[in-house]
Amino acid sequence: MNAIGLLGGSFNPAHRGHRAISLSVIDALALDEMWWLVSPGNPLKPAKGMAPLAARLASARKQARRAPIRPTAIEAALGTRYTINTLSRLARLYPRRRFIWVMGADNLAQFHRWKDWRRIAQIMPIAVVARPGYNASAVAAPAMAWFRRYVRRPGQAKNWIHWSRPALVFLRFPPDPNSATALRMADPDWHLQYSESNPRDAVTRQYVRRASANKAANKGMTVD
DSSP states (O other), rough: OOEEEEEEEEOOOOOHHHHHHHHHHHHTTTTEEEEEEESSSSSTTSSSTTOOHHHHHHHHHHHHTSSSSEEEOOOHHHTTTTTTHHHHHHHHTTTTTEEEEEEEHHHTTGGSSSTTHHHHHEEEEEEEEHHHHHHHHHSSHHHHHHGGEEOOOOGGGGGGGGSSSSSSEEEEEOOOOOHHHHHHOEEEEEEEGGTTTOOOOOTOOOOHHHHHOOOOOOOOOOOO
């Protein structure tokens, strides 16, 4: 049984912060690898400024080099609209893998807005990574009133495969200053360097063509 972390995001663009956090999570949870779910779109984020999917996947592949990280646009391949649909399909498609959903504290603060969020927690455990400026709102989030009885201690994190569900664990690492928003502000045309890229999906092994631009609204939430 492979232990896989799932980190959803727009990766617009992927950056060193995504890589650093992923490597820390891999170590903390004793994962075999992390899958970056590069979202085709997000109904809770504006489409303006979203680079084409092929460019975002290409940037993710660049950041994931020589690391146990597999960037994938599998949500576009599956045609799933919300996180609950994606995770349900992945659990069925890969029965010999054990998945844990990884998200930032900023997402936990809004988790009650996600479609069928309680069912997400029943499908797989959840690891919440602390983010400066969001931790207090995450702890006070409406979803935490339900989650509180299911919180596990960080010292137990490496045993998550054996947890009954629902289960949630908070992870804290040194903050990383990198930000996709800041990178876009510094270089709004960053994606042009990948304009000729047809990156290969590290999970499905299919090529994502340049024409596969952002088609909007294929996920419950992402991280920046």
